[in-house]
Each structure stands twice: as structure tokens, then as C-alpha cells.
Amino acid sequence: MKSTAAPIAELAAQLRGTLISAADEGYDEARAVYNAMIDRRPLAVAKCADAGDVQQCVRFATAHGIVLAVRGGGHNAAGLGTWDDALVVDLSGMRAVEVDAGAHEVRVDGGCTWADVDAATVPFGMAVPSGFLSSTGVGGLTLGGGVGYLSRRFGLTVDSLLGADVVLADGTLVTAGPHDNSDLFWALRGGGGNFGVVTSFRFACHDIGDNGTVVGGPVLYDLTDAPDVMRWYRELLPALPEELSGWIALLTIPPAPPFPEELWGRKACGVVWCYTGPAAEADAVTAPVREFGRPLLVGLQSMPFSALQGAFDPFYPAGLQWYWKADMFTEISDTAIDIHAKYGALLPTGHSTMHLYPVDGAAARIDAAATAFPYRGGGWAGVIVGVDPDPAQASSITAWARSYWEELHPASAGGAYVNFLGDEGDARVRAAYGENYARLARVKAQYDPQNVFHVNQNIPPAR
Known part of the structure; x- marks a missing residue:
């Protein structure tokens, strides 16, 4: 890396936002990401005010041989919103949301979280398919595909993406959509942050529930009932109306309201349901999921x-x-259910959990080659997470998650939802994209031939 003291000062003077380096107050806060297991020290963090700031950062980094990392919401599983000695392009100050209720569209800045989007769209009775935590960044979730509560009814987040403004590796700002940079638009719909910095998104919105009101929440069972619940769930879920979706989990019931105190700390199997159809039909549609078992x-x-x-x-x-x-x-096979039961009983901490998120219904009616996200045959996106506030627990939560995954992996489809990947190497990235990988590599070669955007689940440019 070249000497950067003088150039960094030069970049700071060019930005409308703020540049924070190691010598500045607030550096530790600025470099932190959602996953505290990630502790990296970037050269500087650029708190961008607009797309022009992003352009300045990309041009500066490429001119001076500095690694670029891009941070939206900072939720990335592998902590890829930061990197040692990198210039972090932090979009969190770019948070505008503009709803066109008549057109059922919303324009969203690249630093928004889904809480920002929901706050703007739900009062109109509409939503964009997103994920399961409102603190998640719009950019990261969308670029990886976007599996969430509304996937069965309206498809993935990328299936509602209408267009995007993107800063490319040469610093130019372009629009990507069905008729503009269409190959780039295809790649953005699941290909991650490999192709540029998305400074704004335009989504289609969908009417949900009665003026944005849905019926949702968990149904919890004792952990010993997990095998029966899983067998029932795997058969029922695909047959349910698409207005009703539910993800299944092995968890520890949180020791806090609204959960009853007598259940606090109890290991359980649960399904979190979301019904987005007419309220008058809610009781009838949800009856099977309210009444099963004990x-x-x-x-x-x-x-x-x-x-x-x-x-x-x-x-x-x-x-x-x-x-x-x-x-x-x-599928959720009998072999897999036995493994889930084994490791559910071994949950190492109160926050550690396993989730299976459905990717069927509307999400499965899209051709696998239509977007970069390849898993369109129905099924579930599974994730095992070891989680705890105490750094001293890092080794135990890691060991549990690894052992669980190693036993369960032979029962899988062989790849993973890219938003859930850790730092697992090229083979796992290729498996995540399947037959779409080769086309992604060609698009990468077209838009980022020098692999400027490589702090991600990286797809090197085709040679």
C-alpha cells in the first residue's frame, strides 16, 4: 500500500460527509459492525452523505491502491462491511425513503434499514418483501436475494426490485434496470456486493393485510416435541395458502416480556407465523397452526x-x-430431524438458535436463471447461529455451530443462501450460486474487471 497520510486528508476535504481515521474521536464506534466477533481496523471510515461522496471514495481508493469495503446496515454474517487497512464506504447516513403510493413503488437510499422502509410504506398498507429483523440493512439483504416473511406470497426482495443506482469500479454512477445495464441488474438480484456500490434502490410495494395490519407471532412447543412438530411442519407448510408463512426454529425462550415468566429460559421448538391476507379470514386460515399438538x-x-x-x-x-x-x-428429512433434535438439546447459550426459512410459493415460481439467486425449486434456507454477548463464549458457540453443521450438511442441497455465509472460501461461494456462477463471473468481468469490489462473498472476474 502506498503512503496514505496526505491523500486521506485530501479525501476528507472532498467529501460532503465525514471521514474518520484511527486518530479521530469516534473511530472505534465507526469501525464496529453488527457482529462483535469481527474486530477489524480500517484505514478510515467515510460516512458518505450522497452518491457523489461514494464516487469520490471509489476513485480515491482505486487511484491510491487502497482496499474498499462497503457498509450498509453492517449485519453481514462474516463482517464484510469492514476490513483491515481498508477505506470503508459507510452508507448509513444515506437514509431517505420516498413512497409513490399511487404507483405502488418506493425509492430507498442505500444506507436504509428495513425499519426505515416499513415506517414509510406500512402506513399506506403496503410493504416490500424483506427479512426477519428490521435493523437489517436494505442493501445487504437485497443484494443477496432477500428471504423473509413475505417470500411465499410475493417472492424474494430481488423479485420486487425495479431498478438501482450503482457506483461502478471506475467511479461512474449508472442506473441498472430491465432496460438499462440489464446484465448488471440481473447480477444485482442475488449476486451480492460484487458489482458496485448501490446508492439507491427502487422497489415495487405490495398491499398486505388490512391496511398494513397482519396476524403474526410465535407458536412454541417443548423441545421434546420438536421431531413431531418438524414432521408436521414440513408437510403442512407447502400446502398452506401463500398468505400464510412460517419459519421454524430451535431456541431458548427469552427471559423477558412478552413471554410468560414461567417459560423464561426454557428450550423450545417454535414456528413464527405471518398471515397477510384479509383479517376476516385470519381465524380460519390460521386454525391449523394454532391448534396442532400441545x-x-x-x-x-x-x-x-x-x-x-x-x-x-x-x-x-x-x-x-x-x-x-x-x-x-x-426437504426436512427424518435424518435431519434427528440431528436437529440432538443439537437443539445442546443449545449452548440463550441467544443461539437454528432457523429454517421457507423459499417456496411465489419465490419458487421464478426461473432459477431469471435472477442471480438460484434456489427456486422450493425448500428452506437454513441457518445455525451461535450467539452470545460474552466474548468468552466465542469458542463454545463456534464449536456447537460447526459440529451441528457438519452433521447436517449431508442432508442439504449442497449450497447456502449467500447472506448467511461466513468466511468459507471460494468453493462455498460457487456452491451458493450453482449454475448461475459462470454468468456472474462474466458480468463481473464486464463491470469490475480488476475486482475492486472483493471484500464480499467474492466472485472473481471471468478470464
């Missing part, structure tokens, strides 16, 4: 969609230790 708690209730999206945010604040392992699954 639930410890039936927590379904009417609420704004934004409330369901943010329900788990307080239990998973920024600054916890996280270790992630993930796979895609076309």
Missing part, C-alpha cells in the same frame, strides 16, 4: 407488519458475538 404458547395476534418485522430486534441488538453456518434444503 403448544406452550400461542402468540398469534393482530399487529402492523412493521411490529412483526421488529419484534426480535430487542433480543438481537448490535454488539453480540455471532458465528454462522448455513445451507439450503429441499
Whole structure:
């Protein structure tokens, strides 16, 4: 790397936002990401005010041989919103949201979280398919595909993406859409941060519930019932109306309201449901999921969609230790259920958990080659996370997640939802994209031939 003291000062003078380097107050706060297991020391963090700042940063870094990292919400599993000795392009100050209710569209700045989007769209009775935590960044979730509560009914987040403004590796700002830079648009819909810095997104919005009000919440069962619940769930879920979706988990019931005190700290199997159809039909549609088995708690209730999206945010604040392992699954086999039961009983900490998120219905009706996200045959995106606030627990949560994944992986589809990947190497990235990988590498060669954007689940340019 070249000497950077003078050039960094030069960059600071060019930005409308703020540049924070190691000598500046607030550096440790600026460099932190959601996963506290990641502790990297970038050269500087550029708190960008607009797309022009992003252009300045990209041009500066390429001119001076400095590694670029891009941070939106900072939730990335592997902590790839930062890097040692890198210039971090931090979009968190770019948070505008503009709703066109008549057109059912919303324009979203690249630094927004889904809480920002929901706050703007849900009052109009609309939502964009997103994820499961409202503190998640729009950029990272979208660029990886976007699996969430609305996937069964409206598809993935990328299936509602209408266009994007992107700063390319040479610092130019372009629009990507079905008719402009269409190859880039295809790649952005699941290909991660490999192709540029997305400074704004334009999404289609969808009417949900009764004016944005849905019926949602958890149904919890004793952990010993997990095998029966999983067998029932795997058969029921694909047959349910697409207005009703639910993800299944092995968890420890949080020791806090709204959970009843007598259940605090109890290991459980749970399904978190979301019904987005007409309220008049909610009781009939949700009856099968409320009445099965011997639930410890039936927590379904009417609420704004934004409330369901943010329900788990307080239990998973920024600054916890996280270790992630993930796979895609076309089925929940009996062999897999036995493994889930084994490791559910071994949950190492209160925050550690396993989730299976459905990717069927509308999400499965899109051709696998239509977007970069390849898993369109139905099934589930699975994730195992060891989580705890105490750094002293890092080794135990990591060992549990690794052992669990190693036993479960042979029952998987062989690849993973890229947003859940850790630092696992090229083979796992290739597996995550399957037959779409070769085309992604060609698009990479067209838009980023020098692999400027490589601090990500990297796809090197085709040669």
C-alpha cells in the first residue's frame, strides 16, 4: 500500500460527509459492525452523505491502491462491511425513503434499514418483501436475494426490485434496470456486493393485510416435541395458502416480556407465523397452526407488519458475538430431524438458535436463471447461529455451530443462501450460486474487471 497520510486528508476535504481515521474521536464506534466477533481496523471510515461522496471514495481508493469495503446496515454474517487497512464506504447516513403510493413503488437510499422502509410504506398498507429483523440493512439483504416473511406470497426482495443506482469500479454512477445495464441488474438480484456500490434502490410495494395490519407471532412447543412438530411442519407448510408463512426454529425462550415468566429460559421448538391476507379470514386460515399438538404458547395476534418485522430486534441488538453456518434444503428429512433434535438439546447459550426459512410459493415460481439467486425449486434456507454477548463464549458457540453443521450438511442441497455465509472460501461461494456462477463471473468481468469490489462473498472476474 502506498503512503496514505496526505491523500486521506485530501479525501476528507472532498467529501460532503465525514471521514474518520484511527486518530479521530469516534473511530472505534465507526469501525464496529453488527457482529462483535469481527474486530477489524480500517484505514478510515467515510460516512458518505450522497452518491457523489461514494464516487469520490471509489476513485480515491482505486487511484491510491487502497482496499474498499462497503457498509450498509453492517449485519453481514462474516463482517464484510469492514476490513483491515481498508477505506470503508459507510452508507448509513444515506437514509431517505420516498413512497409513490399511487404507483405502488418506493425509492430507498442505500444506507436504509428495513425499519426505515416499513415506517414509510406500512402506513399506506403496503410493504416490500424483506427479512426477519428490521435493523437489517436494505442493501445487504437485497443484494443477496432477500428471504423473509413475505417470500411465499410475493417472492424474494430481488423479485420486487425495479431498478438501482450503482457506483461502478471506475467511479461512474449508472442506473441498472430491465432496460438499462440489464446484465448488471440481473447480477444485482442475488449476486451480492460484487458489482458496485448501490446508492439507491427502487422497489415495487405490495398491499398486505388490512391496511398494513397482519396476524403474526410465535407458536412454541417443548423441545421434546420438536421431531413431531418438524414432521408436521414440513408437510403442512407447502400446502398452506401463500398468505400464510412460517419459519421454524430451535431456541431458548427469552427471559423477558412478552413471554410468560414461567417459560423464561426454557428450550423450545417454535414456528413464527405471518398471515397477510384479509383479517376476516385470519381465524380460519390460521386454525391449523394454532391448534396442532400441545403448544406452550400461542402468540398469534393482530399487529402492523412493521411490529412483526421488529419484534426480535430487542433480543438481537448490535454488539453480540455471532458465528454462522448455513445451507439450503429441499426437504426436512427424518435424518435431519434427528440431528436437529440432538443439537437443539445442546443449545449452548440463550441467544443461539437454528432457523429454517421457507423459499417456496411465489419465490419458487421464478426461473432459477431469471435472477442471480438460484434456489427456486422450493425448500428452506437454513441457518445455525451461535450467539452470545460474552466474548468468552466465542469458542463454545463456534464449536456447537460447526459440529451441528457438519452433521447436517449431508442432508442439504449442497449450497447456502449467500447472506448467511461466513468466511468459507471460494468453493462455498460457487456452491451458493450453482449454475448461475459462470454468468456472474462474466458480468463481473464486464463491470469490475480488476475486482475492486472483493471484500464480499467474492466472485472473481471471468478470464
